[in-house]
Amino acid sequence: xxxxIRNFSIxxxxxxxxxxxxxxxxxxxxxxxxxxxxxxxxxxxxLERERGITIKASAVRLFYEASDGQTYTFNLIDTPxxxxxxxxxxxxxxxxxxxxxxxxASQGVEAQTIANFYLALEHEHTIIPxxxxxxxxxxxxxxxxxxxxxxxxxxxxxxxxxxxxxGQGVEDILEAIxxxxxxxxxxxxxxxxxxxxxxxxxxxxxxxxxxxxxxGSIRPGDRIRVWSNNKEFQVDRVGVFRPGSLEPTGxxxxxxxxxxxxxxxxxxxxxxxxxxxxxxxxxxAAYPGFKPAKPVVFAGIYPTDTQDxxxxxxxxxxxxxxxxALDFEPETSEALGFGFRCGFLGLLHAEIVQERLxxxxxxxxxxxxxxxxxxxxxxxxxxxxxxxPSMMPDPGTIEVMEEPYVRLTVYTPEEYVGPIMQxxxxxxxxxxQMNYLGGTGGSKRVELRYxxxxxxxxxxxxxxxxxxxxxxxxxxYEQAGYREGDLVKVTVLVNDEPxxxxxxxxxxxxxxxxxxxxxxxxxxxxxxxxFAVPVQAAIGGKIIARATVKALRKDxxxxxxxxxxxxxxxxLEKQKEGKKRLKSIGKVDVPQEAFLAVLSAxxx
Amino acid sequence: xxxxYIHVPFCPTICPYCDFHVVRRYGGVVEAYLKRLAxxxxxxxxxxxxxxxxxxxxxxxxxxxxxxxxxxxxAALPWRLSLGAEVTMEANPGTLNPERLTLLKHLGxxxxxxxxxxxxxxxxxxxxxxxxRKGAFQAVEMSxxxxxxxxIDLILGLPGQDxxxxxxxxxxxxxxxxxxxxxxxxPGTPFEIQxxxxxxDLEAAAFEMAExxxxxxxxxxxxxxxFARPGEESRHNQVYWRxxxxxALGPAAVGHYPKDVEARGSRLEGHEVxxxxxxxxPLPRWLAGEAPSLEVISPLEYAREALMLGLRLREGVDITxxxxxxxxxxxxxxxxxxxxxxxxxxxxxxxxxxxxxxxGLPLLHRLILQFWEALRA
Numbered sequence: 001x002x003x004x005i006r007n008f009s010i011x012x013x014x015x016x017x018x019x020x021x022x023x024x025x026x027x028x029x030x031x032x033x034x035x036x037x038x039x040x041x042x043x044x045x046x047l048e049r050e051r052g053i054t055i056k057a058s059a060v061r062l063f064y065e066a067s068d069g070q071t072y073t074f075n076l077i078d079t080p081x082x083x084x085x086x087x088x089x090x091x092x093x094x095x096x097x098x099x100x101x102x103x104x105a106s107q108g109v110e111a112q113t114i115a116n117f118y119l120a121l122e123h124e125h126t127i128i129p130x131x132x133x134x135x136x137x138x139x140x141x142x143x144x145x146x147x148x149x150x151x152x153x154x155x156x157x158x159x160x161x162x163x164x165x166x167g168q169g170v171e172d173i174l175e176a177i178x179x180x181x182x183x184x185x186x187x188x189x190x191x192x193x194x195x196x197x198x199x200x201x202x203x204x205x206x207x208x209x210x211x212x213x214x215x216g217s218i219r220p221g222d223r224i225r226v227w228s229n230n231k232e233f234q235v236d237r238v239g240v241f242r243p244g245s246l247e248p249t250g251x252x253x254x255x256x257x258x259x260x261x262x263x264x265x266x267x268x269x270x271x272x273x274x275x276x277x278x279x280x281x282x283x284x285a286a287y288p289g290f291k292p293a294k295p296v297v298f299a300g301i302y303p304t305d306t307q308d309x310x311x312x313x314x315x316x317x318x319x320x321x322x323x324x325a326l327d328f329e330p331e332t333s334e335a336l337g338f339g340f341r342c343g344f345l346g347l348l349h350a351e352i353v354q355e356r357l358x359x360x361x362x363x364x365x366x367x368x369x370x371x372x373x374x375x376x377x378x379x380x381x382x383x384x385x386x387x388x389p390s391m392m393p394d395p396g397t398i399e400v401m402e403e404p405y406v407r408l409t410v411y412t413p414e415e416y417v418g419p420i421m422q423x424x425x426x427x428x429x430x431x432x433q434m435n436y437l438g439g440t441g442g443s444k445r446v447e448l449r450y451x452x453x454x455x456x457x458x459x460x461x462x463x464x465x466x467x468x469x470x471x472x473x474x475x476x477y478e479q480a481g482y483r484e485g486d487l488v489k490v491t492v493l494v495n496d497e498p499x500x501x502x503x504x505x506x507x508x509x510x511x512x513x514x515x516x517x518x519x520x521x522x523x524x525x526x527x528x529x530x531f532a533v534p535v536q537a538a539i540g541g542k543i544i545a546r547a548t549v550k551a552l553r554k555d556x557x558x559x560x561x562x563x564x565x566x567x568x569x570x571x572l573e574k575q576k577e578g579k580k581r582l583k584s585i586g587k588v589d590v591p592q593e594a595f596l597a598v599l600s601a602x603x604x
Numbered sequence: 605x606x607x608x609y610i611h612v613p614f615c616p617t618i619c620p621y622c623d624f625h626v627v628r629r630y631g632g633v634v635e636a637y638l639k640r641l642a643x644x645x646x647x648x649x650x651x652x653x654x655x656x657x658x659x660x661x662x663x664x665x666x667x668x669x670x671x672x673x674x675x676x677x678x679a680a681l682p683w684r685l686s687l688g689a690e691v692t693m694e695a696n697p698g699t700l701n702p703e704r705l706t707l708l709k710h711l712g713x714x715x716x717x718x719x720x721x722x723x724x725x726x727x728x729x730x731x732x733x734x735x736x737r738k739g740a741f742q743a744v745e746m747s748x749x750x751x752x753x754x755x756i757d758l759i760l761g762l763p764g765q766d767x768x769x770x771x772x773x774x775x776x777x778x779x780x781x782x783x784x785x786x787x788x789x790x791p792g793t794p795f796e797i798q799x800x801x802x803x804x805d806l807e808a809a810a811f812e813m814a815e816x817x818x819x820x821x822x823x824x825x826x827x828x829x830x831f832a833r834p835g836e837e838s839r840h841n842q843v844y845w846r847x848x849x850x851x852a853l854g855p856a857a858v859g860h861y862p863k864d865v866e867a868r869g870s871r872l873e874g875h876e877v878x879x880x881x882x883x884x885x886p887l888p889r890w891l892a893g894e895a896p897s898l899e900v901i902s903p904l905e906y907a908r909e910a911l912m913l914g915l916r917l918r919e920g921v922d923i924t925x926x927x928x929x930x931x932x933x934x935x936x937x938x939x940x941x942x943x944x945x946x947x948x949x950x951x952x953x954x955x956x957x958x959x960x961x962x963x964g965l966p967l968l969h970r971l972i973l974q975f976w977e978a979l980r981a
Contacts, residue, residue, distance in 0.1 A: 530950075530967055553808035556968035558785040558829045560916060562609060562844040563858040565909055566881065566899065572912070576973050 003183040005255045007075045007212070009092050011120060012102035013110035013474060017132045021102060021164035021173075022078055026243060028170050029062040029074065059198070059210060059257055061240045066178045074177065075241075075257035077197070090119055091272060094287070095197045095212035095257060098126035098181030100173065101154075105131050105139035105161075108445070109151045109437075111411045111476035117152050126181050129154045130173060135163040147445075151437055184214075184255025191283040192216030192224075194252075194276040200322050205236075207264035207321060208246070211276060212257050214287060218276070219251035224262060227275040227286045233262035272322075295327045295343025296404070296479060297370045297458065298387045299350055300501060301357070302339030304364035304583060309338050315361035316340060319353060326353055331388065335501045335585045336366055341387055344370065347458055366583055368501045369598045372455045375402040375482050390500035392489045395540065402482040404454040407432070410465065412473035414444040419468045421448070427456040428507065451480055453507075459599045490515050490544070493536040494526070495588050504598045514598070515545040521597040526590055528552035533588055549588075605861065606657040607843045608683065610641070611854030612666035613887055616698070620732045620794035625856035625886055626664050634673055636891050637854075642680035644853050652851055654683040658690045658840035661713075667695035671707055678711045685712065690839045692717055692755075697735040697743035705750040715753040715838075717783070718743055722758065723773045727765050744777055753836060755781035760814060761807035762787060771814055775821035780836035784814045785829050808966055815962075828916045828965060845917050847910040847926065849879065855890040858883045878906040878930060903930035904979065911975050915968055920952070920959025934979075941978040945971060 012018040062074040079092045093099065099120045103113055120127050129148050131141045141161050149156040160176055162169030186193075198210040211218070218224065222235045239248040240258040252258045264270055275286035303312050313330075320326045327343030344350040350370050357363050374386040376393055377400040386392050408429065412420055414436075424431070429452035437445045457477070465473050488511050492502035502522075506514055515537035522535045526549045533549040560568050582589035614634065615626045627633070659681075669677065685691070692715040693708060700718075708716075720740045722728050728736055735743070747754045756779050760767045774782050786807040789796045815825050823831040827845060830838065843850050852859030863877040882896035901909070907930045914921030927934045935942075942958065945951045950964035950971060964971055 530948075530970055552967060552970070554804050554811070554966045555970050556828055556966055558788060560828075560844075560913065561841060562850060562852075562860065563856075565844075565858070565860075565913065566883075569909065569912065572969060572972060572976075575969060576976075 001073075002186075002188075002253065002255050004070055004072045005075070005184055006072055006098070006177050006181045007077070007096040007184060007255065007257060008098040008100060008177055008181055009077045009079050009096045010100045010102055011079055011089060011093075011116040012132075013104070013107070013112040013116075016102050016104040016107065016110070016113075017164045018102050019078075021100075021130070021132055021162070021170070022076065024164045024167055024170050025076065025174070026060065026062065028167065028174065029064045059241045060243055061257065064174050064178070067175060068178070072178055074174075077257065089116060091197050093119055093123050093125065094195060096125065097184060098128065098177065100128050100130050100177075101152075102130045102132045103144055103148060105134045105141045105144055106136055107472075108140075108144045108147050109411070110474040111409055112474065114151065114409075114411075115476045127154060128173070128176050128180055129159045131159055131161050132164055134161050135166045135168065147437075186213070186215040186254030188217055188253050190215040190254075191281045192218060192222075192276070192278040193283040193285075193287060194218060195287045196270055196272050196274050196276060198272060198322060199270060202261075205261045205263075207270055208259050208261055209264070209270045209276070210241075210257075210259050211252070213252045213254055215254055215283065216278065217251050217253045218260060218278075223279040224260075224276050225279040225282055226270055227277060228271065229269065231269050232279050233264055233269075236261045236263060295325060295345060296454065297344045297346055297350060297372060298341055299344070299370040300331055300333060300336065300339055300368040300388065301328075301342050301354065302333065302336040302366045302368075302501075302583075304366055306337045308363055311361065312340065312357070312363055312365070315357050315363060316342070318361075319356060323353070325349065333368075333390070333501045335499045336368075336583060339366075343387075366501075366592050366595060368595045369504060370458065371505065372404050372458065374404075374487065374505055377401070386505070389489055389503040389505045392503075392505060395489070400484055401487045403485040403487060405451050405480045405483050406454045406457065406477040407480040408448075408450045408452050408457065408475060408477045410448040410450070410473055410475045411437075412446055412448070412469050414446050416469040416473055417446050417448070420465065420473060423461075423464060423468065424448070424450050424452060427452050427461060429453075429456070451483075453483075453485065454479070455506075488539050490518075491538045492518065492522070493534070493538060494522070494590065495533045495586055496536075497586050499585055499590075501595055502598070511539060512544055518597050519545045519547040522594055523547035523549050525593045525597065526588065527582070529588055531587075605652040605849045605851050606654070606686070607660075607840055607848070607850035608656055608658070608681075609660050609662060609840075609850060609852045609854075609857055609859070610666075610677075610681075611663065611852070611857040611884075612661055612669065612677070613637075613664040613855050614668055615663065615665045616668055616696075617732070617734050620798075622793065627887055629668075633887075634669065637887075638673065638676050638680060640891050640893070641677070641853055645681050648851050648853065649682045655686040656683045656689055657686050658843060658850075659683075659685065659692070660840040661693040663694055665696050665699060665719075666693050667699040667704065667708070671704070674707060674711060690715055690753075692838065692840055694719065695743070695747075697739040700743045700746055702746065702750070705746060705752070709750060709752070713752070715755070716747045717755040717757065717781075717838075718747060720744065720756040720758065720774075722762075722765065722770050724766065724770065727759070727762060727770075730762065730764075731759065741777070744779060748778055753781070754779045755783060755832075755838065758782060758784045758814075759787050760784050760810035761803070763803065763806075767810045768813060768817070771817040775817050775823065780823075781830070781832045781838065782814075782818055782823055783830050784811070784818075786810065811966065824918070826918045828968065842917070845913045846922075847906070847913055847929075852882070852884065854884065855887040856884055859896075876902050878903045903932055906930050907932055907934060908976055908979060911979075912972050915958075915960050915972060915975075918959065920954075920957040922956050923958050924956035932979075938975060938978050941974050945974065 010018050010022055059077045064072045064074055066072055077092045077095055079089045101117055103109055131144050133139060134141045145156040145159040148154050148159060160169060160172050162173055193215040194211040194213040196209045196211055200208050202208055218238055220235050220237055223232055224235055225232050237248050238252050238258055238260045239246050246259055277283040303309055316328050325345045328340040331341040332338055347370055354365060354367050358365055371389055376384045376386055376398055378397050379399050410420060429450040431450055433449035435447040437447055465475060486508045487505055488508050489503060489505050490511055491498050519535045519537050528550055530552055532551040535547050536543050537545040557568060582591050613625050613627050614629045618626055691713045693713045694717045696719050721731055721733055723737050723740055725736050758770055758774055818831045822833050825831050826837050849860050849862055859882045861880050863879050877900050879901045881899040881901060884890050884896045885894045907926055910926045911921055923934050949961060952959050952961055960968055960971060
């Protein structure tokens, strides 16, 4: 049985058709009936469907009757495709033996294709290159196959050509999985070793870890032990993933992928990446090589209604359970009250977490602008990390200030190199390398390697890169440590009072222009009050920009006679409701947009 | 109950900003309307025999009824009028002629409220009005010559309107009363659907100018949007703003009644009730004899409404009077808010009264919300 198990993942650059291909595989293995088939079957989160991207890894077990007459069990673990979710990819990859590396037949090799390829290579996985979307008129499959050979070193003759949309070539992919991906190793008789690669929370069954068994087995009734904290639980049920449901089975053996319930109530007890073994006969080593996610972007999240603080904490704990990269700790803001400073993998991740909190947990939130982590060396020799701009120490006590840099890789057709280099210069980037990659087709592809402050590419860089390359350039980055920078903290005052949640840190050369457009933006989004409200930006005690929210001049309905009383009363009450959604800071009501004003400030 | 409102829902054309209950006339409908009105009037008269001090015909366009229909309308009302009673009728310029005015006078109407809206042809066209500049002047002059107390409606703050010109003409024409409105874009009206937007700063400027220009002509601002020479104020409308009771007849008409009559023996008994608001159903259901829907007003609700309405008046709200009516200690509850707003120059207090200052008046809704908040605590 074990020799007919194949565990694999699909990795691709965003938009290269991974989800469509996964859907088609589900359909061809009869995992889903035609009727049940909906697009992006594996993308079950409401948000994922709406945005058309995969956010979380998701697993499914399939059966395939191969040309050799045997039926194989496939475990497909889907992976996210966005730069922010590298950690989720690495987690999924730890649980499989092979990957399909999907490349779009018109777009060719892109930044994430390469990044994902190296991730798979680190795991020593079998890599099956797939050139997808060959049905498109603009497809150039042969050229892309050569590009894969040239850039990634995978022989062009190993490439499988397919179209997730029409189903062409998918049979070949399934056969390649059978023949090229090795069966899982591991003995059923060895001490149990299983890796937690994801988990969900169910109100009735508690935490449900998703596991990949490497050695031994897990059965209902077993007493399991979690490696890192030595906590023990009695297994209640185990099972496998079927499309759309969790199907109970009698047990999970070596090489199998599934889930278990064990009345685990504490969310922190079974962390993703941890190893599960059996208490009576534990394994002697945990599964190695997991890279714990490190949040690189921080933002404050506060309930609009201070009463919701505990609900927000519970919601964050539940989210963290299947979003291991999310990090949070309590924080207090003078302006916003009690909330949490949350760490994220990137801006998209931050946005998604906020949306999930609001939708799935029905919370009204105020989020402050995301910021990177700065490092401060004080005159007394101590070193501090600044996760929140308002916590930056007095400049007088700072010896050196450092900001995080990333190693940024941009792949682009040759003709866009000029504008992209200009953009990178504006972002204070420093070029490390420029390589011309294989000259397939009309235009050459260029790889640009830069070191650039992470804070500079955080907000709008990707959008601008896409727009000035008409969508052709792609990017990937990794953290590259800290460099010294001439950084200043800009304080923002509303109605002459500093608002801690609006403070930001920026390079001195850019402080003026960002401050200028920030106060203008604030004056625009803060609703008029009964008095004029000055909005100022300052470095230390020095005001560098100023704008005014004009005083409200009129807030009264012209007409009100005997027949209108009821309706006018309701109108007024509605107005009161509307005010509730604003945050009162001193005497001024401030909307959520204001806290994100710095994101769009100082940029075209 | 010494005041009565009568809704006459018929109009020759329907204006694109109107959200009142209006219909075009069709065969037999006026006949049916008058018959039902007579029944309703008789029943109300049983409970409130009068005499009436104010009577108000609103619409719609009451003056759009034909001569013999107007006669029957008045004949349907069994009330006696007290000496010097105010009888107002709303009228559109196109519906007035010397003959019609003689008839109205004969029937007892002594005050006309004319829907002029503007003296500029371009503005009148935007508003979809049937009359032009000339028609507007003629109607007002006729009304004044025939000896009616005359009020005109003006719309202010429309994009493209020279409202200074309109205000100067209104001040010069010799009327004793002007109702100046900023257009409100009501949900479901054509203006709302077309996405017409108004400029808050422009509207504020229009009202400041109205106060100045009309004030110079002796027309004082006595309510948010009403200006009058002393003694020429609308007595009927003041009944609304002062939180008094009034009766109502006709489709979609709203009356405000003392609780004892409506509540006796009904499901309202046992609740804490100050008064009852009764809203008639729209025309077809009203014709079929459907009873009004009732809204129970508790003492606290009454106080909230009294503040909302009374603060619109320059004379302010008689808080002590409302205390007596509601049995609530309003001064005590409002004390803190009153002090804070008074310090900021937004309101004034004088003996029994509380009112908005000239600075506070344009921001009335903010003030009302703050008072409501204070009442809740």
